[in-house]
Amino acid sequence: MTVSGLDSSKNQTPVKNVVIAGGGTAGWMAATALSRLLGKSIKVTLVESKDIGIVGVGEATIPPIRTFHKLLGIDEKAFMRATQATFKLGIEFENWREQAHSYIHSFGITGRECWAGEFHHFWLRAKEYGFGGEFGDYCPELIAAKQSKFATSEAMPLNFAYHFDAVAYGRFLKSLACEAGVTHKEGDIEKVTVCPQAGNIQSLQLASGEVINGDFFIDCTGFKGLLIEQALHTGYDDWRHYLFCDSAVAMQTELTAPPVPYTKSVAHKAGWRWQIPLQERMGNGLVFCSRFMSDEDAIDTLKAQVTGAPINEPRVIRFTPGKRRRGWNKNCVALGLSSGFIEPLESTSIHLIMTGLIRLMRLFPFDGITQSAIDEYNNKFDSEMSAILDFIVMHYKVTQREDSPFWQQCQRMEIPTSLEHKLALFAESGRVFLDDGDIFRVDSWTQVLMGQGMTPSQYHRVADEMSEQSLKQFMAGLKQQVDNHVAKLPSHEAFLTQYLN
Numbered sequence: 001m002t003v004s005g006l007d008s009s010k011n012q013t014p015v016k017n018v019v020i021a022g023g024g025t026a027g028w029m030a031a032t033a034l035s036r037l038l039g040k041s042i043k044v045t046l047v048e049s050k051d052i053g054i055v056g057v058g059e060a061t062i063p064p065i066r067t068f069h070k071l072l073g074i075d076e077k078a079f080m081r082a083t084q085a086t087f088k089l090g091i092e093f094e095n096w097r098e099q100a101h102s103y104i105h106s107f108g109i110t111g112r113e114c115w116a117g118e119f120h121h122f123w124l125r126a127k128e129y130g131f132g133g134e135f136g137d138y139c140p141e142l143i144a145a146k147q148s149k150f151a152t153s154e155a156m157p158l159n160f161a162y163h164f165d166a167v168a169y170g171r172f173l174k175s176l177a178c179e180a181g182v183t184h185k186e187g188d189i190e191k192v193t194v195c196p197q198a199g200n201i202q203s204l205q206l207a208s209g210e211v212i213n214g215d216f217f218i219d220c221t222g223f224k225g226l227l228i229e230q231a232l233h234t235g236y237d238d239w240r241h242y243l244f245c246d247s248a249v250a251m252q253t254e255l256t257a258p259p260v261p262y263t264k265s266v267a268h269k270a271g272w273r274w275q276i277p278l279q280e281r282m283g284n285g286l287v288f289c290s291r292f293m294s295d296e297d298a299i300d301t302l303k304a305q306v307t308g309a310p311i312n313e314p315r316v317i318r319f320t321p322g323k324r325r326r327g328w329n330k331n332c333v334a335l336g337l338s339s340g341f342i343e344p345l346e347s348t349s350i351h352l353i354m355t356g357l358i359r360l361m362r363l364f365p366f367d368g369i370t371q372s373a374i375d376e377y378n379n380k381f382d383s384e385m386s387a388i389l390d391f392i393v394m395h396y397k398v399t400q401r402e403d404s405p406f407w408q409q410c411q412r413m414e415i416p417t418s419l420e421h422k423l424a425l426f427a428e429s430g431r432v433f434l435d436d437g438d439i440f441r442v443d444s445w446t447q448v449l450m451g452q453g454m455t456p457s458q459y460h461r462v463a464d465e466m467s468e469q470s471l472k473q474f475m476a477g478l479k480q481q482v483d484n485h486v487a488k489l490p491s492h493e494a495f496l497t498q499y500l501n
Contacts, residue, residue: 012368015331016042019214021189021204021227023048025166026336026353027220028173033357035180036072041366045183047204047212059276059283060088060263060347061161062439063107068354074176081500082172083164084278086259087492089145091346095267096452098400103451104262105346107159108141110443111478117460120446121430124456125463126475135450138478140485142447145262149489152499156485161347163263163276163283185212189221192231200331201227216365219334223341228324228334235325236340242393242415243321244406245271245343249298250285250315253308258493265345266305269293269404272345273305279496282308287343292406319343327381328374333360340385345395348388351439355384383437390419391440391448398423398452423454430456 018034020027023046031046069079079085090106097103111119119138126132136142141158144150152158178184187206195202203213219227228234240246259277266273271288286302293301299314323340327333334340335356342348359380363373397415401407415423418435422445425431432445466474490498 015215020046022220031177083168085164106142108139111138116462121459124459150492225338239322244289252311261492328377387437
């Protein structure tokens with residue numbers, strides 16, 4: 001059907017051949033998804049260099065990856081065995097609110113909400129009465145994480161994600177993609193040919209002289225953005241005025257204790273340090289701002305704080321927090337680090353690859369590229385990145401730390417107007433309203449905001465509709481349900497052993 005008066009702005013060339021530039025996590029996720037879900041309609045070729053490794057600054061995920069795996073028909077046990085994976089129920093934040101304070105941001109639902117107000121309104125009312133305990137007492141995932149317990153079953157479901165070896169994950173997906181018919185080429189890309197008239201990418205030329213033609217290209221070349229930036233000059237929104245950290249040091253160590261089912265994030269004088277337990281090793285890293293900490297100081301700090309014998313030497317990674325001005329430009333979509341990078345504080349990097357892929361496949365230009373599809377992709381890309389930016393910046397802004405120049409600057413910094421509104425709304429009324437692009441639920445916002453020390457000045461008066469006695473019974477019943485649930489769970493280590501053997 002043609003709509004009179006509308007310009008379809010369509011490139012009439014059907015998309016039959018998709019070329020993915022770059023391997024790693026982003027490249028092989030794209031190859032696996034396209035080949036397994038759209039393989040009857042398109043041909044997929046992936047080109048990667050043997051000499052370029054995977055950055056892998058983080059090895060943690062958030063729960064939607066399980067839906068992605070189900071969509072691709074990935075067997076959980078096979079994936080976990082291949083990648084040394086462990087389960088993840090959330091993140092423990094140490095020293096963020098203030099020195100020696102910790103809280104957990106878990107993946108679970110806290111308490112029970114009603115039509116007018118989320119559970120924290122009832123908890124705040126209970127606190128005024130003098131009972132209610134800790135906010136986290138009403139979340140099974142949070143208590144299970146604290147006690148290092150875990151199990152999966154329909155009778156006792158937990159919302160979880162994974163920790164895994166990112167390099168092994170790429171290898172695992174590579175085998176699936178190649179089985180599904182992806183053509184794999186090894187070689188350095190020396191030239192990207194762009195049509196002088198239309199501005200679309202036409203082909204990639206390898207160092208060997210081989211030319212790989214395509215109708216559509218996916219840039220998974222990392223920070224350098226070989227296609228999206230160097231060839232198409234898309235532009236980059238630099239967010240260093242919001243996110244001061246621009247460097248990381250990563251290293252692996254041997255395990256010294258059974259793996260726990262959560263990531264650790266420990267704030268230090270110029271950033272934070274991560275700790276990600278796998279089945280047979282610990283992933284460690286230190287994220288920092290180069291204006292307040294040197295590379296040498298960062299390496300020494302990380303070495304002094306890790307546990308277990310080192311498996312490799314620390315390596316420094318530079319990054320510029322921000323995003324491409326367009327995730328889809330001409331006939332090219334950028335995924336992974338080539339599309340942008342928001343530091344790995346809440347494990348969103350792999351999630352963004354996944355959502356970008358799902359969005360692309362839903363808008364896939366089988367019959368030709370249209371401007372409306374490009375605009376829809378980019379609008380959703382911008383919304384999602386901006387929402388994640390708000391959530392990450394919130395961790396730095398809502399703090400009581402003033403013990404170093406870095407944290408003093410975090411307290412003084414300007415923040416996005418969207419975040420300014422969210423913080424004011426929560427402080428004044430205890431309300432959280434999510435944007436379209438928000439991937440973190442109200443439970444995540446409330447756990448982190450109150451964990452960081454922000455207590456609303458009031459709660460929704462719907463909580464007053466319940467008498468003190470009824471509220472006490474309500475709260476006690478919820479807590480008892482959580483305690484009973486967690487009491488039945490085995491340890492994370494025991495469940496891993498039983499599940500994977």
